[in-house]
Amino acid sequence: MEKTAFELNGTSLTVKPVGELDSMTSPIFEEELRRHLPSVRSITVDFAQVDYISSAGLRVFLAVDQTLENQGAEMKLIHVNENIMEIFELVGFLDVVTVE
Amino acid sequence: MDQMTISATVDQIRGVTLFVNERLDAQGCSQRIKVQVDVAIDEILSNIAHYAYNPETGPATVRVEVEEDPLCVVIAFIDHGIPFDPLAEERPDLTHLPKAERPIGGLGLFMVKKTMDDVSYTYKDGQNILTIRKKI
16 A cells, blocks of 8 residues: 555645555554544545545545534545445445445 | 464454455456455454454464356355354344444354355364355
8 A cells, every 4th residue: 555645735635545454554554644633614525535444444435424413523435446336235335334 | 285274363454455456366366356355254253263263362274265157156164162153143133222222242253144155054073164255
């Protein structure tokens, strides 16, 4: 997984992960993402350059979404390709997280 | 049949994915199926890495075979750890519990069962053998 870009604009954070969100990369990704959480009100995760996501990656978004909800902030996922969308649909992820 | 043996740790999984993808590419496999197989490899090997030998670690062997008519890939994951049938778990329900309480643990194998054409488990000669089959 290449380096994730974090772009903070006021209290809005845009996150651009690159490559695979799997069991090896997800813990590092979560750690980096969590460092940005305290100051944000909204997060947009741009999936344009994500090749695939396994349950380790899905867990990160469920856990982070919970943290954000507790602090009254929101998260949405954009540019999700159809292979990944299929995985989201399969596990009921779309009931939990906002995908645009 | 091709096979490779790794130490069952999550940092070894990518090597297996590349090893299997080479064989899928040689068959002209679609990106969609490759993504599903890659996710299945990550789910199954990370399960083995976390649970099979806990708290120590041990080997995992991956055997890849391409079958014809219909063209499909068959991948067997073999470990010598604690006997455990991952297929016995039910689908976790994500929707009816508060987010923090959702049982995400079984999510991975559920994804494997849904995306592969067949998943089977046997315990033989002290080995857990989980086999997936996917038409390509």
